[in-house]
Amino acid sequence: MNRAKTELLVGLFVVLTIAAGLLLALQVANQNMSTDGESYTLYAKFDNIGGLKPRSAVKVGGVVVGRVASISLDKEDFTPVVALSISSQYSAFPETSSVSILTSGLLGEQYVGFQPGFSIDGIENLQDGDYIADTKSALVLEDLIGQFLFSRGDD
Amino acid sequence: MNAIQAIGAKTLSKIATFGRAGQMLFGALVALPTLKNVHLTVKQMYVVGVQSLLIIIVSGLFIGMVMALQGYTILVGYGAEGSLGPLVALSLLRELGPVVTALLFAGRAGSALTAEIGLMKATEQLSSLEMMAVDPLRRVVSPRFWAGFISMPMLALIFSAVGIxxxxxxxxxxxxxxxxxxxxxxxxxxxxxxDVMNGVIKSIVFAIVVTWIAIFKGYDCIPTSEGISKATTQTVVYSSLAVLGLDFVLTALMFGIE
Known part of the structure; x- marks a missing residue:
């Protein structure tokens, strides 16, 4: 085995590794969404966020428009504040939009459902850093059961 | 009294082994491949890397296929067969890629490294090198160490990609x-x-451990045919155990507490 042939085969090995790395980066981990720097941030306060996690999807009618950037607790009224990082190409949502925490499928993970509101004169679009006023919390099974038992008790 | 003495002697000799292993690793690390002798490392990358490609690709392909088959039969019962992708990808990237690659690497390349260096020692080639004022750590051990260190994370990446x-x-x-x-x-x-980067970090750690054990076992073997065979067996056993044990520690550190 002469040196040139060895170097060629090792070079092929390196090329194969780069191909595998590219496959993992682009097809498996999909770096595009997170490295897409052009985005703006909206905030929403919920009573209960259920199992929402950072990097959960934000969807409008099933189309992913952004990700949950961070989740924190408001220091004054102790409600969870969710920061939503929305891609800049979707920038003209009216102020009357609402967000709710939904579950994909029966056992799927939770995501933020974004409902664009109506837009008439005098209603402005949401800007970077705005709070979305109309929010619906995640469904918590224990609360549902509690409400059900409570309403049964009334009868 | 003799039994206690024997325990003490055994412990001391084990600790001395670790000392020799550390010295050898230090010698190999200091002797970074320079531009002049980088061809030695490239040649070893061919031996430990390129020649392991076939077994890595075939095993990766079949492990991915088996996992998809097993995962599908369970997930389809919940109507969640769409989650097959993350099941296969996460188990390969986080666990199976680095671990199975390390185990195969220990069996395919580690044992060969031990046997090769062991035979060089038994036939006094290492001593001859020293007689010619060539440092065997620099000429023989270091290229093999760096080749293993570089090749194994690359093999693990290929393994995961092929498995997916x-x-x-x-x-x-x-x-x-x-x-x-x-x-x-x-x-x-x-x-x-x-997920991807933690898998790569895992395979880098495994690469250091497996290559270190393989080279040291050869370098430190008893220079007889029996000693070489014992050292080769020990390489495979010790590196497999070290990989599995370290994998638990690394997983606990990386994924244990959110």
Whole structure:
């Protein structure tokens, strides 16, 4: 085995590794969404966020428009504040939009459902850093059961 | 009294072994491949890397295929066969890629390294090198160490990628999972820095451990045919145990507490 042939085969090995790395980066981990720097941030306060996690999807009618950037607790009224990082190409949502925490499928993970509101004169679009006023919390099974038992008790 | 003495002597000799292993590793690390002798490392990368490609690709393909088959039969009961993508990708990237590659590498390349260096020692080639004022650590040990250190993470990446393609082959082409959901749910779940990078860090740690054990066992073997055979066996056993034990520690550190 002469040196040139060895170097060629090792070079092929390196090329194969780069191909595998590219496959993992682009097809498996999909770096595009997170490295897409052009985005703006909206905030929403919920009573209960259920199992929402950072990097959960934000969807409008099933189309992913952004990700949950961070989740924190408001220091004054102790409600969870969710920061939503929305891609800049979707920038003209009216102020009357609402967000709710939904579950994909029966056992799927939770995501933020974004409902664009109506837009008439005098209603402005949401800007970077705005709070979305109309929010619906995640469904918590224990609360549902509690409400059900409570309403049964009334009868 | 003799028994206690024997325990003491055994402990001391074990600790001395660690000392020699540390010295050898230090010698190999200091002797970084320079531009002049980088061809030695390239040649060893051919031996430990390129020649391991076949077993890595075949095992990766079949492990991905088996995982897709097993995962599908369970997930389809919940109507969640769309989650097959993340199941295959996460188990390969986080665990099976680095671990199985390290185990195969220990069996395929580690044992060969031990036997080669052991035979060099038994036939006094290492002593001859020293007689010619060539440092065997620099000439023989260091290129092999760096070649293993570089090759194994590359093999682990290839293993994971091929495994995911194997899962695609069985899950999508054969069992009829939707191709779109296979990739898109995988993309939504797999994170570059958390899953892919932690897998790479794991395989770098395994690469150091396996290559270190393999080279040291050869360098430190008893220079007889029996000693070489014992050292080769020990290489495979010790590196497999070290990989599995370290994998638990690393997993606990990386994924244990959110």
């Amino acid at each position: 393609l194997g899962g695609y082959l069985v899950g999508v082409d054969w069992l009829g999972v939707d191709a779109g959901s296979y990739w898109s749910i995988m993309q939504a779940t797999v994170e570059w820095d958390k």
